[in-house]
Amino acid sequence: MNNTQYRGKFVTLDLRDIYNKSAIGTTVLATIGEKRISFPVQSSWSYMAANNPRIHIGLGQENSITDVEVFWSDGTRSTYDSFDFGFHVIHQQVQ
Secondary structure (H helix, E strand, C coil): CCCCCCCCCCEEEEECCCCCCCCCCCEEEEEEECEEEECCCCCCCCCCCCCCCCCCEEECCCCCEEEEEEEECCCHHHHHCEEEEEEEEEECCCC
């Protein structure tokens, strides 16, 4: 049995392109409390490594991320007011 203690709130974003595939190369800017942070969507972080391309954002004492901007790899941009803690899927809109 895998028992762990509660570690706090988080937001996980699964960004999908117009073909419903992981939007590798996309960047997300979000505000957490008073901090503005950038998160790249990529599947690897080091030599011979593969990682989950979803973005996992720890919230600390906050309940949501706000002022979210998504810069898609094709150069388009999407904006969102906020995402509460939990899992969210964001699909790129066809222009």
